[in-house]
Amino acid sequence: MAIEFGTDGWRAVIADEFTFDNFKIVVQAIANYLNNNDKTDRGIFIGYDNRFLTEEFAQTAAEVLEGNGIEAIIAKEALPTPVTAFTIQEEELDGALMLTASHNPAQYHGIKFIPEYAGPALPEITDQIEEEVARVQKTNEINIKKLDNIKEIDPRAIYLDNLREVIDFSQFETGKLKILADPMYGAGLGYLTDIFSTTRIDTEEINNYRDPLFGGGMPEPTEAELTQLINKVKTEDYNIGLALDGDADRFGIITEEGEYLSPNQVLFLLLDHLLEDRGMTGGVARTVATTHMLDRIARKHDLDVYETPVGFKYIGNKMLKNDVIIGGEESGGLSIKGHIPEKDGLLACVLIVEMIMSRGKRLSKIIQEVEEKYGKLISERLDIECSPEQKPEVVKRIEEFDAEKIAEQKVIERITKDGMKFILEDGSWCLMRPSGTEPLIRIYVETSNHSLMSKIQSDVRERLKI
Numbered sequence: 001m002a003i004e005f006g007t008d009g010w011r012a013v014i015a016d017e018f019t020f021d022n023f024k025i026v027v028q029a030i031a032n033y034l035n036n037n038d039k040t041d042r043g044i045f046i047g048y049d050n051r052f053l054t055e056e057f058a059q060t061a062a063e064v065l066e067g068n069g070i071e072a073i074i075a076k077e078a079l080p081t082p083v084t085a086f087t088i089q090e091e092e093l094d095g096a097l098m099l100t101a102s103h104n105p106a107q108y109h110g111i112k113f114i115p116e117y118a119g120p121a122l123p124e125i126t127d128q129i130e131e132e133v134a135r136v137q138k139t140n141e142i143n144i145k146k147l148d149n150i151k152e153i154d155p156r157a158i159y160l161d162n163l164r165e166v167i168d169f170s171q172f173e174t175g176k177l178k179i180l181a182d183p184m185y186g187a188g189l190g191y192l193t194d195i196f197s198t199t200r201i202d203t204e205e206i207n208n209y210r211d212p213l214f215g216g217g218m219p220e221p222t223e224a225e226l227t228q229l230i231n232k233v234k235t236e237d238y239n240i241g242l243a244l245d246g247d248a249d250r251f252g253i254i255t256e257e258g259e260y261l262s263p264n265q266v267l268f269l270l271l272d273h274l275l276e277d278r279g280m281t282g283g284v285a286r287t288v289a290t291t292h293m294l295d296r297i298a299r300k301h302d303l304d305v306y307e308t309p310v311g312f313k314y315i316g317n318k319m320l321k322n323d324v325i326i327g328g329e330e331s332g333g334l335s336i337k338g339h340i341p342e343k344d345g346l347l348a349c350v351l352i353v354e355m356i357m358s359r360g361k362r363l364s365k366i367i368q369e370v371e372e373k374y375g376k377l378i379s380e381r382l383d384i385e386c387s388p389e390q391k392p393e394v395v396k397r398i399e400e401f402d403a404e405k406i407a408e409q410k411v412i413e414r415i416t417k418d419g420m421k422f423i424l425e426d427g428s429w430c431l432m433r434p435s436g437t438e439p440l441i442r443i444y445v446e447t448s449n450h451s452l453m454s455k456i457q458s459d460v461r462e463r464l465k466i
């Protein structure tokens with residue numbers, strides 16, 4: 001069996017591939033990586049979301065780490081991925097394991113390794129872990145120390161306290177606001193209520209108890225999965241709807257009119273906010289698949305734009321190495337200067353509220369004004385199913401994709417950082433790439449009108465034969 005780390009960690013179906021035996025192999029491989037790289041002095045934190053059997057997997061992880069001479073510090077209760085990443089920084093540890101399958105369906109569980117820099121592991125690290133996985137699978141050398149007592153910590157309060165360093169809490173005293181939050185039964189439950197509890201803002205939560213079946217849906221804050229939140233915000237008297245995915249590293253934002261904002265929209269709204277209302281300076285980091293509205297705003301303010309492959313690990317890396325105001329991606333990842341280089345859905349939700357309060361306007365009005373200022377772009381992503389057998393052939397067609405024109409628009413630039421991206425003469429662009437987390441081919445298009453959108457999509461699909 002191949003255990004691969006994908007775009008962000010290893011995820012698999014519980015009791016099929018995600019068994020205690022395979023899990024031990026992965027943790028042993030991480031322990032080997034840590035030992036090989038002398039990262040064993042300061043201890044490893046183990047965080048976990050609230051999926052099925054999660055505490056038992058966390059205990060097993062601690063026993064394998066300790067069996068390898070590495071101190072394990074375990075979370076007292078389920079917590080968001082960004083809180084786990086933050087704990088590394090706060091406690092000055094050698095890294096963390098986060099047990100989560102993020103927004104995947106209920107049958108899945110997973111594990112991410114977060115290194116000492118508190119952002120997602122880069123390929124140079126996960127490659128070494130994968131090599132170790134293969135070695136452990138062969139040798140079966142797994143060291144376990146049975147433990148009755150493991151050092152526990154509860155970083156929730158420190159994380160919430162630290163948010164005051166990156167969020168302007170004074171804005172939450174300037175008026176009243178009614179929020180409806182949906183943590184989607186995930187590890188972020190209760191957090192948004194806690195954050196606003198000391199302010200004039202009222203928060204109510206739905207789906208805020210542990211349900212490893214996620215109410216029969218998926219803990220993914222997309223428009224399709226958020227109908228309950230959307231309907232309640234639209235029909236009752238709320239000013240905004242805020243949602244989090246299963247491990248609260250991604251967000252979903254609903255306007256007071258019940259309109260779902262895409263992560264792309266949230267990203268450019270927040271860049272506008274940080275520049276105009278907070279006067280922040282620095283560059284912008286986005287993935288190849290993320291909206292060029294960020295580029296339009298950056299151009300107006302003469303800011304650098306860093307374009308990376310898909311995956312927050314690359315964004316986090318840019319944030320660590322460069323002066324970046326905001327880093328983000330269209331799949332719902334975002335962080336800002338001064339915060340951890342890991343995506344944080346809680347941060348995104350609170351920043352949007354900060355923007356509403358500091359502008360003193362309805363969210364739908366704010367988005368209308370920002371789009372009037374910079375012009376509107378439409379972005380769409382097609383997710384096309386592609387079996388592992390078909391994938392190599394389609395990937396080859398993507399690699400060999402060469403065009404002078406797409407949908408009668410001249411190609412002016414070809415970018416091959418991740419898949420194939422074409423910039424067209426009118427500023428539209430399209431990108432095609434295989435997903436690193438699902439058996440899908442993703443086609444992303446951004447353009448200024450619907451008719452060109454469908455022309456580009458059909459042209460690309462025809463040429464790729466998908």
Ligand SMILES: O=P(O)(O)OC[C@H]1O[C@H](O)[C@H](O)[C@@H](O)[C@@H]1O
Pocket residue numbers: 007008102310311312313329331333434435436437438442
């Ligand atoms: O498009 P994919 O390769 O499936 O990746 C989609 C997303 O997967 C995970 O959630 C990663 O944390 C993200 O950084 C990435 O954007």
